[in-house]
Amino acid sequence: MIVTxxxxxxxxxxxxxxxxxxxxxxxxxxxLSEKEMELSLCxxxxxxxxxxxxxxxxxxxxxxxxxxxxxxxxxxxxEVLYRxxxxxxxxxxxxxDVSDDLEESELEERVKTIKDTExxxxxxxxxxxAIAIRNKSGNSExxxxxxxxxKDANLPLxxxxxxxxxxxxxxxIVGSDRPLIxxxxxxxIEEMAALALEYDxxxxxxxxxxxxxxxxLSNVLRSxxxxxxxxxxxxxxxxxxxxxxxxxxxxxxxxxxENDEDFRFPIMGVPAVTWISSKEDKVTTGMRExxxxxxxxxxxxxxxxxxxxxxxxxxxxxxxxxSLYTDPxxxxxxxxxxxxxxxxxxxxxxxxxxxxALTYYTVEGDxxxxxxxxxxxxxxxxxxxxxxxxxxxxxxxxxxxxLIRNSGIENGVNHQKLIIxxxxxxxxxxxxxxxxxxxxxxxxxxxxIPDFLTEKW
Amino acid sequence: xxxxxxLLKLLEKTDYIEINEFRMDFDELEFHLMPAVQQxxxxxREESIIGKEVIxxxxxxxxxxxxxxxxxxxxAEVQLGAGTRQTVYLGGQRALYRFEEPQPNPPVVTFDxxxxxxxxxxxxxxxxxxxxxxxxxxxxKKAVHDFGANMVTIHxxxxxxxxxxxxxxxxxxxxxxxxxxVDVPLVIGGSGDPKKDPIVLEKAAEAAEGERCLLASAxxxxxxxxxxxxxxxxxxxxxxxxxxxxxxxxxxxxxxxKEGLKPxxxxxxxxxxxxGYGIEFSVDVITRTRLAALRGDKDLQMPMSxxxxxxxxxxxxxxxxxxxxxxxxxxxxxxxxxxxxxxxCGVDIFMMLHPLxxxxxxxxxxxxxxxxxxxxxxxxxxxxxxxxx
Ligand code: B12
Ligand code: SF4
Numbered sequence: 001m002i003v004t005x006x007x008x009x010x011x012x013x014x015x016x017x018x019x020x021x022x023x024x025x026x027x028x029x030x031x032l033s034e035k036e037m038e039l040s041l042c043x044x045x046x047x048x049x050x051x052x053x054x055x056x057x058x059x060x061x062x063x064x065x066x067x068x069x070x071x072x073x074x075x076x077x078x079e080v081l082y083r084x085x086x087x088x089x090x091x092x093x094x095x096x097d098v099s100d101d102l103e104e105s106e107l108e109e110r111v112k113t114i115k116d117t118e119x120x121x122x123x124x125x126x127x128x129x130a131i132a133i134r135n136k137s138g139n140s141e142x143x144x145x146x147x148x149x150x151k152d153a154n155l156p157l158x159x160x161x162x163x164x165x166x167x168x169x170x171x172x173i174v175g176s177d178r179p180l181i182x183x184x185x186x187x188x189i190e191e192m193a194a195l196a197l198e199y200d201x202x203x204x205x206x207x208x209x210x211x212x213x214x215x216x217l218s219n220v221l222r223s224x225x226x227x228x229x230x231x232x233x234x235x236x237x238x239x240x241x242x243x244x245x246x247x248x249x250x251x252x253x254x255x256x257x258e259n260d261e262d263f264r265f266p267i268m269g270v271p272a273v274t275w276i277s278s279k280e281d282k283v284t285t286g287m288r289e290x291x292x293x294x295x296x297x298x299x300x301x302x303x304x305x306x307x308x309x310x311x312x313x314x315x316x317x318x319x320x321x322x323s324l325y326t327d328p329x330x331x332x333x334x335x336x337x338x339x340x341x342x343x344x345x346x347x348x349x350x351x352x353x354x355x356x357a358l359t360y361y362t363v364e365g366d367x368x369x370x371x372x373x374x375x376x377x378x379x380x381x382x383x384x385x386x387x388x389x390x391x392x393x394x395x396x397x398x399x400x401x402x403l404i405r406n407s408g409i410e411n412g413v414n415h416q417k418l419i420i421x422x423x424x425x426x427x428x429x430x431x432x433x434x435x436x437x438x439x440x441x442x443x444x445x446x447x448x449i450p451d452f453l454t455e456k457w
Numbered sequence: 458x459x460x461x462x463x464l465l466k467l468l469e470k471t472d473y474i475e476i477n478e479f480r481m482d483f484d485e486l487e488f489h490l491m492p493a494v495q496q497x498x499x500x501x502r503e504e505s506i507i508g509k510e511v512i513x514x515x516x517x518x519x520x521x522x523x524x525x526x527x528x529x530x531x532x533a534e535v536q537l538g539a540g541t542r543q544t545v546y547l548g549g550q551r552a553l554y555r556f557e558e559p560q561p562n563p564p565v566v567t568f569d570x571x572x573x574x575x576x577x578x579x580x581x582x583x584x585x586x587x588x589x590x591x592x593x594x595x596x597x598k599k600a601v602h603d604f605g606a607n608m609v610t611i612h613x614x615x616x617x618x619x620x621x622x623x624x625x626x627x628x629x630x631x632x633x634x635x636x637x638x639v640d641v642p643l644v645i646g647g648s649g650d651p652k653k654d655p656i657v658l659e660k661a662a663e664a665a666e667g668e669r670c671l672l673a674s675a676x677x678x679x680x681x682x683x684x685x686x687x688x689x690x691x692x693x694x695x696x697x698x699x700x701x702x703x704x705x706x707x708x709x710x711x712x713x714x715k716e717g718l719k720p721x722x723x724x725x726x727x728x729x730x731x732x733g734y735g736i737e738f739s740v741d742v743i744t745r746t747r748l749a750a751l752r753g754d755k756d757l758q759m760p761m762s763x764x765x766x767x768x769x770x771x772x773x774x775x776x777x778x779x780x781x782x783x784x785x786x787x788x789x790x791x792x793x794x795x796x797x798x799x800x801x802c803g804v805d806i807f808m809m810l811h812p813l814x815x816x817x818x819x820x821x822x823x824x825x826x827x828x829x830x831x832x833x834x835x836x837x838x839x840x841x842x843x844x845x846x
């Protein structure tokens with residue numbers, strides 16, 4: 001469901017008083033429809049219109065917040081089935097589990113791994129979002145002990161137990177931190193629902209492969225006044241993944257196209273189950289888990305519990321998340337102009353790249369890790385990669401010459417040599433002719449820059 | 458083609474690629490069967506909750522009706538393989554998802570084989586094929602017999618003027634060798650040189666007359682008419698390649714149909730941008746293409762292909778970097794996730810390199826032809842305690 005600025009505007013006071021900070025009601029309506037401003041900024045609303053607006057602005061998939069403070073995560077919030085129609089909101093939360101029967105040292109190490117997992121891409125630090133504590137022992141004391149230890153990690157928690165006593169005991173410790181209760185099933189719904197209400201915590205409804213029942217029980221939870229629900233229709237691996245996909249897609253269609261209140265909630269996947277049936281070696285199992293995670297993330301998973309915590313397994317999943325959740329309405333670009341790396345002086349080399357975020361940050365990473373001292377000219381290609389902008393003619397003799405002239409680099413160095421990316425080689429001659437600078441063609445991949453400079457500069 | 462550029466780039470990167478042997482045993486998978494009868498624990502659902510006020514606004518419980526759509530359009534079914542070949546069918550869908558109507562044909566993977574030894578291929582691939590790389594026929598045989606390939610793509614990369622400048626006649630000989638060696642359908646790829654490809658493909662098409670291969674590719678930068686004519690004259694299908702642009706794809710398809718090809722003779726390659734290298738562009742374009750087709754756009758009602766091998770060009774797949782873990786694991790995952798993402802958007806045929814990636818992709822793809830809730834799924838109701846460690 002996409003709300004247009006017009007839908008919103010109709011319900012605004014239309015006085016253009018400017019209190020919201022926008023010049024007109026229409027401008028405010030546009031920002032609201034694009035989720036760039038808060039409705040509360042307009043203080044001029046009548047109650048009835050306010051209610052209506054709140055309703056139409058509520059996302060098709062409700063947002064659920066787990067945790068509190070600056071580490072809290074919000075999941076859900078989507079409005080569309082396909083990202084090109086608008087954008088997807090709130091990247092899929094990636095959660096790694098810890099079991100309550102680990103040795104103290106193992107537990108500490110695992111929590112540390114989860115906290116320290118970090119992968120930098122296009123200037124963004126990609127990390128894990130939360131820890132799922134699993135009541136593997138079935139024993140509530142052990143569960144509580146583990147919860148106490150993991151609490152200090154200061155990450156949002158998922159409490160995983162089907163035993164209401166264990167859940168209650170754990171909530172006594174961390175109930176005020178808004179952990180996600182995992183899970184209520186058809187067998188414990190009364191007790192778990194009561195706990196969710198008592199501690200005001202979000203709750204997961206786990207009903208494997210039965211959407212009839214899921215709808216019925218979601219309705220039961222809602223009728224109790226519970227608003228923050230997460231749906232887990234079961235993650236099946238091997239041939240069962242087909243059913244999981246069907247369930248995920250049907251739930252999301254119900255939410256977005258049918259406005260089915262019982263399904264307007266974030267969806268959870270549990271790729272961790274890959275490890276239960278697997279008889280394969282750890283590496284292959286890890287690859288399969290990453291595959292399941294990617295499958296479900298592509299089709300609407302809002303939160304995933306993983307078991308494998310190896311970086312090589314998480315990198316592709318983190319990368320997919322970053323890709324799917326970029327906003328297709330905005331170019332992924334950095335500011336063009338002149339950048340300095342390390343200590344520069346009038347003899348420093350001058351390199352050139354484009355302002356596509358992925359390109360710029362890849363080059364930046366290579367320059368930093370190679371301890372290169374240089375100037376980097378960043379060409380405005382409208383956020384396009386090197387070979388893309390060569391093919392599309394945004395990277396040409398004229399644009400590069402303008403960049404040299406306007407950046408002020410000519411006053412900064414006492415030479416006239418420009419190192420261009422290997423992929424821009426086809427235009428090196430024309431750049432020389434137009435700018436009068438000598439053009440050196442660098443390596444095709446920016447990881448080769450440090451060696452290239454050692455050899456040629 | 459796109460992937461060809463990538464492979465040529467890989468040739469230059471040989472120093473960085475470092476992947477070692479690993480194996481997989483698939484027969485050992487164990488399934489947990491569904492418990493015959495699920496215990497029903499009788500619990501009354503009273504609305505009594507201690508200590509909290511309950512808003513008793515009981516919403517009406519509607520019934521769950523699966524959200525099945527009707528689509529006016531249908532994807533053409535393309536036959537590959539005829540004459541002395543086995544046959545494989547692509548496309549034929551009348552719905553987007555399997556709960557609406559299962560696909561008539563599962564996604565297909567075609568293994569990459571080259572007419573030259575390709576020393577620059579990533580090590581995990583070289584390791585599987587190093588003993589057969591001197592002969593495309595042996596290479597194809599190994600892909601089919603050892604790795605269960607349904608199809609083989611023979612890339613005539615050696616015909617590239619900057620590669621080995623092999624003649625169209627040499628290319629035809631290579632095609633004959635592969636046709637002799639295996640009986641699966643072939644994709645015949647050029648070197649990516651827009652001038653030479655049409656001539657090479659024409660000769661190759663002639664050598665494979667009546668075998669219904671897929672000629673890769675026709676695009677707007679080369680003499681697509683020649684490629685279309687070769688397909689018509691010798692009974693082949695054509696890969697219609699546009700670069701991440703739905704309108705460009707429509708135009709090209711229309712041009713090809715003007716030359717006399719039918720939708721049943723065309724497979725589209727809307728371009729696969731690899732994971733981390735713009736995969737989101739491909740997701741959008743491929744999703745839009747398939748939706749438009751099902752909604753009735755006749756210019757887009759053909760099956761789609763993915764140059765999944767592009768994945769190996771991403772730095773995360775090949776670059777040695779200790780903080781990222783071993784490349785021998787990253788490479789295959791990169792290929793799987795790139796292909797898988799395309800498959801979930803509707804792609805029907807995948808050009809791939811690594812045996813494990815092929816295997817995992819096929820397993821997921823095979824589920825697309827089954828009906829919802831007809832598979833035995835493991836009992837995961839106690840996963841919290843079942844999971845070790
Ligand atoms: C994603 C993509 C797109 C996206 C654009 C994404 C974007 N924001 O740029 C879209 C779909 C929009 C697109 C459009 C087009 N594309 Co395109 N696209 C790609 C793709 C798949 C990946 C590009 C990418 O993200 N690269 C990653 C970045 C990080 O690479 P990079 O910028 O080159 O940076 C690296 C190096 O150059 C080097 N480097 C960078 N800076 C520096 C600096 C120095 C000093 C040095 C030494 C090195 C260096 O290191 C970096 C890291 O490796 C490539 C194929 C491929 N390469 O895999 C085709 C590709 C680039 N596209 C191609 C084409 C033809 C086009 C179009 C012209 C198609 C069309 N006819 O519409 C348009 C052009 C649009 C325009 N310019 O107006 C062709 C170019 C062929 C050629 N060389 O002539 C390619 C190669 C595909 C192909 N094989 O045909 N494309
Ligand atoms: S505060 Fe409200 S009434 Fe005033 S301009 Fe903004 S939207 Fe319009």
